[in-house]
Amino acid sequence: MLVEKARGARTIAALNAVAAGLGLRFGMTLAQGRALVPQLTTGEADADGDSRFLHTLAATCEIFTPLVALRGADGLILDITGCAHLFGGEREIGQAARGRLHRWGVQTQAAIAGTPEAAWAFARHKRGIIAQSGEEEALAKELPITALDQDRATTLALGRAGFQTLGDLANRPSNLLSARFGEGLASVLSRVLGREDIRITPLRPLPEVMAERHFPEPLGLMESLLATLERLAGDAMRALETRGIGGRAFEASFFRSDGMVRRIHIQTAQPTRDVASLMRLTRLKIDALADPLDPGFGFDALRLAVLRTEPLAELQPHLDGERSAAEGAQALADLVNRLVARFGHESxxxxxxxxxxxxxxxxxxxxxxxxxxxxxxxxEPGQPPARPFTLFVHPQPIDVLAEVPDSPPLRFRWRRVLHEVMLAEGPERIAPEWWREGASTAPARDYYRVEDAKGHRFWVFRERLYGDTNASPRWFMHGLFA
Amino acid sequence: MSLSHSRMPEGNPRPSCLPVLAESGLHEFFAEHEADSAAPGALALMLAAGSRDGAWLWVRHEPQGRETGLPYPSGLAELGLSPAAVLFFRAQDVASALQAGLEGARCAALGAVIIELRGEAKAYDLVASRRLSLAGRTCGVPVVMVRLGASPVPSAAHTRWQVRALPSRPLAAKAPGPPGFELSLLRARNGREGVLIHVEWDRDARQFIPRSPLGTDLPARRAAPVSGAVVPVPLHRPGAPDVWRHAG
Known part of the structure; x- marks a missing residue:
């Protein structure tokens, strides 16, 4: 049994079947629970951990459909429109989904219905049901009021008004319900009854193009996986070609038989439809993975999704064999792709x-x-560079001998080396941008370009003027000129 | 002075008074003094801008930022070099810097590859330099290896130069003028060691102009640089007692 802190008291957040059998109830305070069962074993509820776990489960369920949404803190909604026949029917896909979740050690209640709201209500109150289209309304009418999943006050008010089942509510004019409980209740009711349908908002947007393959037996050999991926890439690229677009971002999802999902993202510098180059990047990426792709007991399925596309016209190769500007750009893009695949996006x-x-x-x-x-x-023509070639992120303090009030340094010591200034230009005053949000209150800086006797050129600045305050101004080294 | 033009690079070779990168393949630039750290990298980019079209891959070893600061795009633009033409690669270690440089050297679309390493780098050995050199030659890409705070080790480089800043020609009111450099050729495949070149960068024309080493007089713009065989300058060795203090 798990407890959480709610409204100043420690209350029961979750409990197992044994605890429920002993008379413990959800929402009870821990003290009440202890009074009923003195030898109660409790643990702290971890809402963040639960949420992460639910996301993992959602990823696992993507093997059935790319449209997976979270519902509340403990529910998943899968839009299996057009997917069920791939698994042999609605009953089979339901069983497969529950079987897959059971591997994670969770207990599930599932239902299939025409609208997400109806499926959610059936899963909680008529578990295991598969509502054929048209029979939702009849089935839903038997459900208790709590199936609407409203807050406590609304549920209580409906109960006091004498409504026991959805059937009692269904025949009332919806404008009366809206007037008393708001527009929300009426629309939820019509969705549960299957009169109105809305799309779910999936966790991850639907990819533009997708190709996938399910294996009858889990596949563990990397080479065969990559060969499958190559075939999928071929399918996806043909789909892209018919639409005249190329992919900029790809995602390969590896569904492991124990429910883990590994995703590999590949970004390209230019839209591409080239299977060979995509496979090369994928191999580079897999080789560079910090956490290698562990096949475990093998992978169940493989999916290649094209997440981002851009128009891509066919290139006409030059007859005389000369490289065109477009080919040069393509070669450069390939270089960027290779470097990014091997060393990361930031490199x-x-x-x-x-x-x-x-x-x-x-x-x-x-x-x-x-x-x-x-x-x-x-x-500006005829002028020397006014900005240094390299800039220090943190300006480095220097000891300076300079005339007051605003002359450039005569000599300065930087990193223990004394530099005799021969040539100098300045000051160039640069004030901090006080109008920016969170701007520092640093004083204005006077920048000088200085050159020492050996010809080294530096960019130094003085904070504050001599005589501004009692403290003498500080000097810093900010950059090196070529 | 000119190096042998056994293989002209692809792209559009531009005439330059400094045909250092006329030959594709590997070239090494050493900084004479720590305060010269910015000079070889800048010089390499200027040479690249003056010799060939195309983007430049600039590979920089990360600890570099602590000692010499980070590359400053506005400063690049102020030198007349296009910051947009630079593919900047941040390498976490020497090995990845060399890997990235090698990838770049194999890409014929690049104008040049510049790799900056700081300190002694074990991974940059004869084999690694041979690889870079071969890849650069095969694809016609000049590769410049900039070494800072390091002493030369045997390598397959075509040329090895030591670079130092030259006092600039003063402008009005004793302001520092355009950047000047002194390059001395420490080693070359064709055995022309000891060549000493003094140049000044003209950012408007994006080319080098020859100048006298003293920095006081302005020589007329001549077609050929002032250079001749002189005694090579002994290389600054960081192992020797040094007053320089490292950052960090």
């Missing part, structure tokens, strides 16, 4: 500019695949 970056005069934010890097190229301002 390949591009330089991006942002419109600010704060030097630390003016230029940065962003992952290549998830950013667009940016443009830089035009240069």
């Amino acid at each position: 390949v970056q591009r330089f991006v500019a942002s419109d600010t005069h704060d030097p630390a934010r003016a230029g940065g890097t962003a992952p290549w695949l998830s950013s667009a190229p940016s443009t830089w301002p035009a240069l």
Whole structure:
């Protein structure tokens, strides 16, 4: 039995069949429970852990349909429209789903019906039923009021009004119900009765193109899995080709027979329909997995989904064998794909500019695949570079000898080395961006470009002016010029 | 001075007064002093910009950021180099830096591959450098290996240069001028060691112009660089007593 803290008291959050047989009830306080059963064994409820586990179960159920949604804290809704015949019928798919969940050691109640609300109500009050289309209403009318899954106050109010079953409610005009209990109750009622249907909102969006294969026996050999994946990729790419699009993001799901699901994501720099290059990236990705793909007792099924697509026109190869700009771009995209597959999404970056005069934010890097190229301002001809080649994330303090109030350094010591300044330009005052949310209250900085006797060029700045405060201003090294 | 043009790179080779990368394959740049750390990387990018079209793969070993700072795109743009043309690769270790560099060297669409390593790198040995060199030659991609805080080890590089910053020509009011560099050729396949080159980067024309080493006078723009066989400068060895303090 598990307890949780609710409204200042420790109450029973979950209990097993034995505990229920002893008279314990859900929602009872722990003290009451102890009074009934002194030798009660309890544990703390872990709502986050339960939620994670439910997500794992949802992933497992994706073997039956890509449309899986969570319902409450302990329910899963599967949209099996058009999927049942693949498993031999509705009864068989229901049994298979429950069997798969039982491997995780959970007890299940299941039902199949025409609308998600009806299925949910039947699962809880008429377990195991498979409502054929048209008979939902008759079946639902026998259900108690609690099947509507409303809050306590509404359920109580309906009970006090003399409604015992949904049948009592079904014949009442819905405008009366709406007037008393709100629009929600009336629509839930009509959904449970199968008069109205809504789509479920799946946990993960439906992929644009999908190919899958179920194995009669679990398959453990990596080579055969990859061969299957290659066939699936061929199917998916043909589907893409007929629509004139190419995939940018792919996902291979490996359903292990014990219910674990491993997913491998592959992103490409350009839309592709090339099976060979996709397989190469997949192999690279699998080789680079920190946590290798453990076949265990084998995999039940394999699915390849194309998550993101973009238009892709056929390329016309040049007759004279010259490389065109498009082919060059393709070769570059292939390079990015290979590097990303092997070293991760963050490893390949591009330089991006942002419109600010704060030097630390003016230029940065962003992952290549998830950013667009940016443009830089035009240069003033005949001038030397005004910004350093490298920039320190944290400016490094330096000891400086300089004339007051705002002359460049005469000499400075950086990392124990003394630099005699020969040439200098400045100050260039850069104030912090006070209008930004959470901006620092740092004082303005006076930047100088300085060059020492050996020709090394540095970007140094002074915080505050001499005479501004009692404290003498501090100097920092912020970057190195080429 | 010019290196043998046994194999011209693909793409559009541009005339340059510094045909350091005229030959595809592996070239090594060493920084003379720690304060020169930014010079070889920048020089490599400038050479790449001056020699061939195409994007550049810039592979940088991560600890580099602590010592020399992170590459600053605005600074790249200020040098007249297009930051948009750079594929920047952050390598967690030397092995992955070499792997990524090798992948890049095999991609003929690239203009150049620049790999920056800091400190002694055991993984960069004769075999690794041979691989890079071969891949670069086969695909016609120049590969520049920038070594900072390291002393040269035997490698399959075509040329090995030592780079240091040159005092710039002062502008009005004693402001530092455009960046100047001194390159000395430590080793070359065709045995022309000891070549010393002094150049200045013209960011508007995106090319090098020759200059005198003293930095006071401005030489006329000539077609050929000022260079000649002189005594090679002894290489700075980080193992020797050094006043430089490392960051971190």
